[in-house]
Amino acid sequence: MPHRDLEFRGISKEHLGMYFEELGARRITDSFPFIYSADSWEGQVLSEMEIFFTKIFKVNAIQIRICANDENALDDLIKKYRYKTTRVGG
Template sequence: MVDRILEFRGINLDHLGMYFEELGGRLVTDSFPFVYEAGGWRAEIISEDELAFTKTFIVNAVHIRFAAETMGELEQLIKNYRYKTTRVGG
């Protein structure tokens, strides 16, 4: 398997897990690391931290390990996941 760790900021931890379920994953643990598995891929929500840019501007930072059988499958998984986590300002 090939894997990659990415960081996502400012997105609720529950939503990050829900996106894996929407992609066909099944939650197999109930504490850190939260592991989601599906045919050909696996994802682990490794940790959640808080980043303080100022005294009042604090966001979460979540580290996720993506793993798949091939590099092509890994890239497709990350692409699909990034689509779900895209936020458009306005």
């Protein structure tokens, strides 16, 4: 099953999991790795860590994995997921 690993910074693991659910998956596990399963794909929230840019400025970094039945489905799913994670600054 093709898969791709991605990293998101500054978005909570709860929101990242909610985006999997909005795309049609249901949560299978209650601890790391959080696994979300749908008919033809699976999303996983693998880990979370804090990255310090200065002594007081830190941000979370979350690793996720998205798996799908084929490359086309994977590309489409990642496109939809990235749309949900888009943040526009002002």
